[in-house]
Amino acid sequence: xxxxxxxxxxxxxxxxxxxxxxxxxxxxxxxxxxxxxxxxxxxxxxxxxxxxxxxxxxxxxxxxxxxxxxxxxxxxxxxxxxxxxxxxxxxxxxxxxxxxxxxxxxxxxxxxxxxxxxxxxxxxxxxxxxxxxxxxxxxxxxxxxxxxxxxxxxxxxxxxxxxxxxxxxxxxxxxxxxxxxxxxxxxxxxxxxxxxxxxxxxxxxxxxxxxxxxxxxxxxxxxxxxxxxxxxxxxxxxxxxxxxxxxxxxxxxxxxxxxxxxxxxxxxxxxxxxxxxxxxxxxxxxxxxxxxxxxxxxxxxxxxxxxxxxxxxxxxxxxxxxxxxxxxxxxxxxxxxxxxxxxxxxxx
Numbered sequence: 001x002x003x004x005x006x007x008x009x010x011x012x013x014x015x016x017x018x019x020x021x022x023x024x025x026x027x028x029x030x031x032x033x034x035x036x037x038x039x040x041x042x043x044x045x046x047x048x049x050x051x052x053x054x055x056x057x058x059x060x061x062x063x064x065x066x067x068x069x070x071x072x073x074x075x076x077x078x079x080x081x082x083x084x085x086x087x088x089x090x091x092x093x094x095x096x097x098x099x100x101x102x103x104x105x106x107x108x109x110x111x112x113x114x115x116x117x118x119x120x121x122x123x124x125x126x127x128x129x130x131x132x133x134x135x136x137x138x139x140x141x142x143x144x145x146x147x148x149x150x151x152x153x154x155x156x157x158x159x160x161x162x163x164x165x166x167x168x169x170x171x172x173x174x175x176x177x178x179x180x181x182x183x184x185x186x187x188x189x190x191x192x193x194x195x196x197x198x199x200x201x202x203x204x205x206x207x208x209x210x211x212x213x214x215x216x217x218x219x220x221x222x223x224x225x226x227x228x229x230x231x232x233x234x235x236x237x238x239x240x241x242x243x244x245x246x247x248x249x250x251x252x253x254x255x256x257x258x259x260x261x262x263x264x265x266x267x268x269x270x271x272x273x274x275x276x277x278x279x280x281x282x283x284x285x286x287x288x289x290x291x292x293x294x295x296x297x298x299x300x301x302x303x304x305x306x307x308x309x310x311x312x313x314x315x316x317x318x319x320x321x322x323x324x325x326x327x328x329x330x331x332x333x334x335x336x337x338x339x340x341x342x343x344x345x346x347x348x
Contacts, residue, residue, distance in 0.1 A: 033198025114164030123245030173289025241272030268299030
């Protein structure tokens, strides 16, 4: 799911804290899914929620990893072109949701892009620009229609030998949703579930204020350097950008986000995409996560059209290469743009 680049977190948490009050605070950081996860919970039940969440995340990490004994993704790749594989219900649901949004995005989101991600290797120690022949060959092993699901027994099959999954664009958001359920079970009403700062969920609010999340500036680093600040309360937020994992060759930046239609890293004129989904949606985290990839691949015009077609509890912010910001469903009214170079690019 990509190499860890702690210095290039998608966003720095700018949390407004006016005092801890009397509520107990439980916090734990752990390394899973190739990223640093931070779990924070306030009040009664917080300790139990954090401990159970950590145990679940470690189990899920083993299931969703692209490699390793017991990995569902590895089993599917091994059996590609041979037959169906009975999957853990959590992994099957991830694939089911993926297929639904592959249809909605006309393949801009495609969980079967594993061959392309492996070929380019962006963010790993074997990143390179492949030959056109290699790209065409790998592209032939990508296609969401070749992922077959069998709901009667929760099994799946990759139709062509050599196919593999790339779960990095949904797994963290999916994990956010499951951890949120654990928090709810233990009665946690305030907390932050932060999956490596690329996907998160704000539970309730902090000391009578919304959690304030700072979106990272796409071309500057350091504390206090943000694109915008967005308040969150019972909402999921995910961001994908060309500054998270990328490689540069001859002055050109290649992001880790693959365009399944071309076989190349996405080159859509977008620097970053942020999606906010209200907690009223039971899979807010997974949706926010996969939609950042889809919109990034689609680009400003088609991406904005996709967002406008979705329910109002799903809001988006697209940062274009000219520092123009396009938003949907009133997100511009809630976020605070920072820096003179950023400007709203349309009617939002």
